[in-house]
Amino acid sequence: MSLSYLALAATAAQVAVSQPAAQAAAVVTPAAPQAVIVGASNQNVLRAGAEVPLRMEESLDSNNKALREGQQVRMSVASDVRLGSVVVIPAGSPATAEITDLRRKGMWGKSGRITARVLNVRVGDRLIRLTGTFDDKGVTGTAGVVAAIAFVPIAGFFMTGTSAKIAAGGGVKGFLDEDLTIAMPAPATPAVVPAAAAAGASQPH
DSSP states (O other): OOHHHHHHHHHHHHHHHHHHHHHHHHTOOOOOOOOOOOOOSOTTEEOTTOEEEEEESSOEETTOTTOOTTOEEEEEEOSOEEETTEEEEOTTOEEEEEEEEEEOOBTTTBOOEEEEEEEEEEETTEEEEEEOEEEEEOOOOHHHHHHHHHHOTTHHHHOOOOOOEEOTTOEEEEEESSOEEOOOOOOOOOOOOOHHHHHHHHSOO
16 A cells, blocks of 8 residues: 555545534524623602692781782791602792682672692792692681571671681692602711721820
């Protein structure tokens, strides 16, 4: 057997071995990409509908001739509105309401009526929308009118109901009319005092 024949046989064997390896490498598929789970972004949101306790800063009387429908009324926040431990709307923040319906007391025992709606509250330079309504109806004079008509018909005309009154300092419930996204403050980092400095400060002079 010649040397050239042996070299040719060795070359053929190497080709036969390399072909299966190449075929095996060709069927390998790449791994699927790993999904990334992102946390919810709404954990620091004070939602619309959250209660905002309010307090009247002025008194209203339906028989006050200066009172008009559409007139704005001064209010304030009665207590802190919080998200967790963070104060979002501080107590004392100024708020505004608007008179939507006004009826003065009248003859035949007609009572007065005041209806108003909460508009907004101001925190710093931000005006936050609120919602909510409140009213206070005066007591009617119906029973007195009926009795007056029974005895003296014309007397019922001159009997009037009571005026509606809302006193300053009275409580009113308002509610957020929009979502508020809150930037939570970073937790305070305690100051680190070197041991040598602390020992020196504790020594009497």
